[in-house]
Amino acid sequence: MSARRRLRGGVQPPSHKAASVAGPIRDLPLPSLLILPLGDNHLLRAPGSWVGKGEPIADGSGLPVHASTSGFIRDIETRAIDADRHGPCVLLEPDGDDRWREPPRPLPIATLDRAQLLEAVRAAGIAGLGGGGFPTATKLAAPAIHTLVINAMECEAYVTADDALLREAAAEVVAGIGLAAHILASAPRVVIGIEDDKPEALAALRNALGGDDIELTVLPARYPAGAERLLIALLTGLEIPRDELPVAHGIVCLNVATVHALQRALGHGEPLLERIVTLSGGACREPANYRVPLGTPVADLLAASGYERERCASVLLGGGMMGRPLADLQTPVTRSTHCVLLLSAEEMRPTPPRTCIRCGWCADVCPVALLPQQLHRHALAEDLGALARHHLDQCLGCGACDHVCPSAIPLTRQFASAQAALAQLRADRQRADRDRDRFLAHQQRLARAAAERETRRGEAHPATPGSDLAALAMARAAGAGASREPLERTAAAAADRLRRLENQLAELDAGASAAQRNALQARIAQARIDHDAALRRLASGSTDAGATH
Amino acid sequence: MDGFPAGRARHSVQVMHQVLLALLPGIAALLWYFGAGVLIQILLAGAAALGSEALALRLRGLPVRAGLGDGSALLTGVLLGIALPPLAPWWLAVSGGAFAMLVVKHPFGGLGNNLFNPAMAAYAMLLVSFPDALSRWPAPLPLLPEDQPWPGLLAAGHAIFLPGAAAIDAVAMATPLAAFRDNRSLLVAQFYAADPLFAAGTFAAVGWETVNLGFLLGGIYLAVCRTIDWRTPVAMLTTLGLLAWLWNDGGSSASAGPPGLHLLSGATMLGAFFIATDPTTLAASSSGRLLCGILVGILIFAIRAWGGYPDGVAFAVLLMNLAVPLIDRGTIPQPPGTVRQQRSRSP
Numbered sequence: 001m002s003a004r005r006r007l008r009g010g011v012q013p014p015s016h017k018a019a020s021v022a023g024p025i026r027d028l029p030l031p032s033l034l035i036l037p038l039g040d041n042h043l044l045r046a047p048g049s050w051v052g053k054g055e056p057i058a059d060g061s062g063l064p065v066h067a068s069t070s071g072f073i074r075d076i077e078t079r080a081i082d083a084d085r086h087g088p089c090v091l092l093e094p095d096g097d098d099r100w101r102e103p104p105r106p107l108p109i110a111t112l113d114r115a116q117l118l119e120a121v122r123a124a125g126i127a128g129l130g131g132g133g134f135p136t137a138t139k140l141a142a143p144a145i146h147t148l149v150i151n152a153m154e155c156e157a158y159v160t161a162d163d164a165l166l167r168e169a170a171a172e173v174v175a176g177i178g179l180a181a182h183i184l185a186s187a188p189r190v191v192i193g194i195e196d197d198k199p200e201a202l203a204a205l206r207n208a209l210g211g212d213d214i215e216l217t218v219l220p221a222r223y224p225a226g227a228e229r230l231l232i233a234l235l236t237g238l239e240i241p242r243d244e245l246p247v248a249h250g251i252v253c254l255n256v257a258t259v260h261a262l263q264r265a266l267g268h269g270e271p272l273l274e275r276i277v278t279l280s281g282g283a284c285r286e287p288a289n290y291r292v293p294l295g296t297p298v299a300d301l302l303a304a305s306g307y308e309r310e311r312c313a314s315v316l317l318g319g320g321m322m323g324r325p326l327a328d329l330q331t332p333v334t335r336s337t338h339c340v341l342l343l344s345a346e347e348m349r350p351t352p353p354r355t356c357i358r359c360g361w362c363a364d365v366c367p368v369a370l371l372p373q374q375l376h377r378h379a380l381a382e383d384l385g386a387l388a389r390h391h392l393d394q395c396l397g398c399g400a401c402d403h404v405c406p407s408a409i410p411l412t413r414q415f416a417s418a419q420a421a422l423a424q425l426r427a428d429r430q431r432a433d434r435d436r437d438r439f440l441a442h443q444q445r446l447a448r449a450a451a452e453r454e455t456r457r458g459e460a461h462p463a464t465p466g467s468d469l470a471a472l473a474m475a476r477a478a479g480a481g482a483s484r485e486p487l488e489r490t491a492a493a494a495a496d497r498l499r500r501l502e503n504q505l506a507e508l509d510a511g512a513s514a515a516q517r518n519a520l521q522a523r524i525a526q527a528r529i530d531h532d533a534a535l536r537r538l539a540s541g542s543t544d545a546g547a548t549h
Numbered sequence: 550m551d552g553f554p555a556g557r558a559r560h561s562v563q564v565m566h567q568v569l570l571a572l573l574p575g576i577a578a579l580l581w582y583f584g585a586g587v588l589i590q591i592l593l594a595g596a597a598a599l600g601s602e603a604l605a606l607r608l609r610g611l612p613v614r615a616g617l618g619d620g621s622a623l624l625t626g627v628l629l630g631i632a633l634p635p636l637a638p639w640w641l642a643v644s645g646g647a648f649a650m651l652v653v654k655h656p657f658g659g660l661g662n663n664l665f666n667p668a669m670a671a672y673a674m675l676l677v678s679f680p681d682a683l684s685r686w687p688a689p690l691p692l693l694p695e696d697q698p699w700p701g702l703l704a705a706g707h708a709i710f711l712p713g714a715a716a717i718d719a720v721a722m723a724t725p726l727a728a729f730r731d732n733r734s735l736l737v738a739q740f741y742a743a744d745p746l747f748a749a750g751t752f753a754a755v756g757w758e759t760v761n762l763g764f765l766l767g768g769i770y771l772a773v774c775r776t777i778d779w780r781t782p783v784a785m786l787t788t789l790g791l792l793a794w795l796w797n798d799g800g801s802s803a804s805a806g807p808p809g810l811h812l813l814s815g816a817t818m819l820g821a822f823f824i825a826t827d828p829t830t831l832a833a834s835s836s837g838r839l840l841c842g843i844l845v846g847i848l849i850f851a852i853r854a855w856g857g858y859p860d861g862v863a864f865a866v867l868l869m870n871l872a873v874p875l876i877d878r879g880t881i882p883q884p885p886g887t888v889r890q891q892r893s894r895s896p
Contacts, residue, residue: 239885241886241887355662357564358661358829359564359776374877406560407560
């Protein structure tokens with residue numbers, strides 16, 4: 001189990017880390033507007049209402065969304081939520097008081113059972129803060145976990161958020177690790193992996209660990225050794241392919257910031273409302289780590305650090321290797337935002353890409369043994385079959401190949417779009433298969449029905465005519481009954497919808513705008529029309545059925 | 550345009566310059582033993598390759614300056630110039646350089662897309678077309694008659710540009726591999742003692758062994774810098790040495806040549822480190838590159854021992870180039886944790 005292997009491939013880019021960890025973590029003044037991505041949730045409070053700090057404002061099938069500070073819910077709008085995605089967001093206007101709805105209280109952990117603890121983790125909105133954003137409660141709910149891997153590697157260039165956190169709050173991190181192990185309830189072996197380029201964080205962690213039964217493994221700094229599956233392989237010798245989850249192999253991997261959030265949530269009763277973000281880069285006047293309320297627009301973060309548009313050639317969301325250019329500075333800081341980079345023109349080095357000479361250095365540094373030069377060739381040819389054969393779906397997108405490519409080809413960007421194309425092709429193929437299966441099943445059903453009619457007709461004639469008529473009438477009645485059922489369902493749904501909308505109108509308080517009120521009334525009118533139509537159809541359906549009798 | 554804040558390791562132009570630098574020890578040895586003709590051949594072939602590259606780029610509507618700047622055409626020309634006999638007539642180098650660019654490289658898509666190594670394809674074309682001129686190597690410096698000076702620029706230029714005047718033809722001499730091939734009756738030891746080339750040499754033939762050691766030196770430098778993949782030359786030289794040892798026949802008169810002869814004669818080291826390792830025409834994966842080296846080693850030995858030519862590096866490399874697409878298909882590395890799938894064709 002403890003077979004420690006060397007990272008395959010990898011690179012050692014200049015880390016640029018020193019500047020941003022020189023000082024303490026800074027607090028950010030409250031922004032004038034918070035943008036909270038809604039995800040798959042629905043709003044719990046009506047627009048216009050006041051919410052206290054830490055109050056859940058949306059919940060559903062995704063992780064709950066909390067108010068990062070007290071203020072008023074303004075609206076739901078489609079906004080940029082990432083470097084290349086848009087989605088519905090709740091707009092929250094802070095009132096400036098930063099007042100909790102009710103002051104946070106520690107949870108009675110000892111008296112809670114596993115299910116209650118997992119629900120508490122979910123309700124606190126905790127997700128992987130290392131960048132993955134995977135719901136932590138889901139990971140911790142896995143059964144039979146034998147190893148808990150704690151990721152303190154932070155191998156990305158420029159990023160020091162975890163480093164700063166460990167320097168200032170190592171004790172809370174260690175407490176969080178204990179909580180995670182407690183929730184897993186299978187007494188897992190705990191291993192922390194940390195790179196050797198952050199001695200202060202390492203010392204703080206060692207100090208906090210004391211005599212705890214936790215292994216601490218210091219690994220040589222080499223990018224991308226902090227990628228979840230690679231770290232698991234380094235620490236446990238277990239190699240987990242891209243299409244399987246570590247929990248299926250008995251391993252849970254959590255980032256140090258995530259276990260810290262766990263401790264804040266259970267040990268202090270504070271849901272996840274803020275995270276540490278590294279602000280750095282050559283065009284950044286004061287590189288530092290900031291404690292940022294979730295939903296803060298990147299623009300506000302930049303303003304706090306003295307952002308000068310002329311000096312900055314590009315804003316990157318993410319670290320030096322995997323960060324992506326940010327077009328919309330109103331993009332909010334989310335759970336997975338660990339770094340914002342302001343790059344100067346010199347740092348950008350916009351080298352025009354040259355032709356691939358197949359030197360193969362990309363294959364030497366690829367941590368998952370891909371052949372980027374072959375992938376590049378097949379991606380240019382749009383040969384999706386060859387791309388699949390060359391295991392395109394295993395690409396981590398770590399950018400090690402980009403870093404060494406002597407022809408400056410943007411390989412990972414190309415692979416990302418090829419991956420999307422491949423996924424699309426597979427989805428299309430699956431849908432086509434399913435449609436074909438349905439069509440065939442439908443045809444078979446028709447043939448079967450026709451055959452049954454034939455046999456029934458053949459049997460009916462020799463029998464007595466009276467019984468035949470009765471059977472026919474009964475069958476027709478049964479058919480009418482069957483056709484009534486969907487009509488009843490439609491009518492009931494329409495009535496339900498009408499009721500819900502009317503309730504919403506009633507709940508709409510004085511703060512709502514006339515436009516909102518009008519929109520809701522229009523929807524109610526439409527729902528009423530639908531409802532009446534459904535009732536009419538139901539009535540006529542019954543009369544038809546009655547006429548047959 | 551993407552930003553790469555972490556900075557890049559090296560550029561492709563630097564790669565070409567590094568390879569040119571690594572060629573210097575071998576070129577110096579060639580110059581010392583075979584005269585200034587070496588330099589003229591390199592300049593001729595280099596100029597022809599650059600000129601043809603410029604023409605091809607212009608015809609294809611590509612930026613000429615950037616294309617010439619990558620150094621690949623110059624490298625091809627230099628490699629061809631090194632392979633040619635130092636006193637060969639000028640039109641061999643010129644037509645070879647043009648052939649490499651206009652027939653072998655650009656019709657296949659230019660830099661990074663050619664199927665065959667341009668320098669070796671051009672050399673093979675010349676060897677097949679003008680076998681006589683290509684086998685005429687001058688005697689190495691220690692074996693020149695007393696009254697014959699080291700061929701300087703003037704004498705070599707005379708022989709190259711006015712091939713009719715046969716002033717230096719008199720000292721032309723068989724290459725070690727050709728000389729050994731013609732041996733029919735002597736034991737290896739007897740032949741080594743009798744032949745002037747081997748009598749004056751330390752490991753193999755005088756001059757040739759030094760040239761090969763020079764290319765070995767440059768090659769090791771490139772392998773240490775990781776500019777070339779060490780697997781191909783190591784596999785090739787091991788295979789060649791092993792086969793030579795097996796067929797040496799204890800040094801009898803039927804020997805195909807001892808390992809020392811094969812490793813330090815002809816274009817062995819040049820081929821191992823500078824020709825077979827050309828990444829464009831080499832397999833992509835590590836195992837594929839190992840396989841390519843083994844294949845070239847086997848082919849070189851087979852051509853030398855049983856083929857129609859004294860040396861076989863060019864043909865061996867070209868045959869390997871031909872096998873690369875197949876080797877690439879069969880040697881896709883398995884990412885960690887994944888299970889090798891049964892031949893599935895659909896993505």
